[in-house]
Amino acid sequence: MPLPFLTADRAFDAPGEDLALPFDDRDQWRRPYRPGPWRVAAAALLLLLASYVLFATVIISVAGNPSGGAVCLGIAAAVIASALRLLRMGAWVSAHGLRAVRFLSTRTTPWGQVREVRTVQQPVRWLGLPRTVQGQALVLVRADRAGDGPAALVTTHNADFLGRPEAFDRAADSVEVWADEYRHHA
Incomplete structure (x- = not known):
């Protein structure tokens, strides 16, 4: 089963490649980088926890407690939804x-x-926790909110780029290319 939220653009994987926009369908939302190992590991642990909860659901339901099984099933569904949402987090671009x-x-x-x-x-948050460290952030400055500060899209210390500064540079460059391409057409 293909998981489109895990796919990334292969053209940005090789350093030194041209940063042209290599997509045929630019109307489709895409993340121009792969999810990082910290994000994938956290989602995998959540899915492992969900498998144990689903196994407990079966045992509780077979033991004759359908309401307890329904509660466990709801908990497993919430854990699975959290893992999938964790994998979708990040900056996404399209022609829109x-x-x-x-x-x-x-x-x-x-x-x-x-x-x-x-x-x-x-200063950026380390893995989204309250602790901050000095790092880089890809920020978005909106024209309609001049009073607000720039919003950080991704940082060098989030779950996608912790320990991978080259990947952050490629991802930031690709998002900046999308912005340069489409800001002038809008």
């Missing part, structure tokens, strides 16, 4: 705009409202 997917929210910014997408040095 730039989408920042968080665990509990998604914000889509049309290219016409994007003033700038740039990489900056700033």
Whole structure:
């Protein structure tokens, strides 16, 4: 079964490649980088936990407690949904705009409202925890929200790029290429 949210653009994998937009269907939302090993490991652990909960669901249901089995089934479904949402998190691009997917929210910014997408040095959260470290962030500056500060899309210390600075540079460059290409057309 193909999982489109795990696929990434192969053209950006090789360093030194041209950063042209190599997609045939630019209207489709895509993440221009692969999910990082920390994100995939966390999702795998959640799915492992869900398998144990589903096994407990079967045992509880066979033992004659259908309401307990239903509760366990609901818990397993919530854990599976959390693992899938964790895998979808990140910055997504298409011809329509730039989408920042968080665990509990998604914000889509049309290219016409994007003033700038740039990489900056700033304190960033380490794996999304309250602890901050010095790193780089790909930030989005929206034209319609001049009073708000720039919103960080991805950082060098999030679950996709921790310990992979080259991957962060390639991903930031590819999102910036999308922004440069479509901001001027919007």
